[in-house]
Amino acid sequence: KNQVEQSPQSLIILEGKNCTLQCNYTVSPFSNLRWYKQDTGRGPVSLTIMTFSENTKSNGRYTATLDADTKQSSLHITASQLSDSASYICVVPRGNTDKLIFGTGTRLQVFP
């Protein structure tokens, strides 16, 4: 069954600290993996898109890693800011289609 699972479900950290979010997927065949950030009351916004040949990709303080062999990805946030408080969603398209399968997300809260 094509699934995307994320952990932890929620996370609380202090401003300035680093954190890592995890994503495991069973989608096959695999073409790419995406991380989205969703602020409360807003639509998701793409952070990174990684193909199977990419191991690491950065977008500012966000760094995503991908291990296509173990079917795992992580999103590392460096020097967190209050504005990083949001849900982070891991997304994998079903095969070579445009149908995205969404993880349930990690709810991150950054406190001062």
Add this chain to the structure above:
Amino acid sequence: DAGVIQSPRHEVTEMGQEVTLRCKPISGHDYLFWYRQTMMRGLELLIYFNNNVPIDDSGMPEDRFSAKMPNASFSTLKIQPSEPRDSAVYFCASSLARAGGPYEQYFGPGTRLTVT
């Protein structure tokens, strides 16, 4: 560009009423997607269009749901009759296909639907 535009932003209606959600994709984009987000099920694809033609509507939950895209700049998602379990946030997203790689989907702000 203004991004994907959705209206209304909030809709409260009574069970049994017809609800119409509207979406204007980013100009020039050739794909349009409708999603539903709930606490229990997260984000789910309902239907998507390519060049105004429905490609896959397997995510549409029931015959009560229908979607149209009469032209490249406008799409509607209609629920008739609405039920309380339809309460959710409905997102529209658009993208532009390009050769050689995956393409991003840009989401609108969503319509929060409450059916009482």
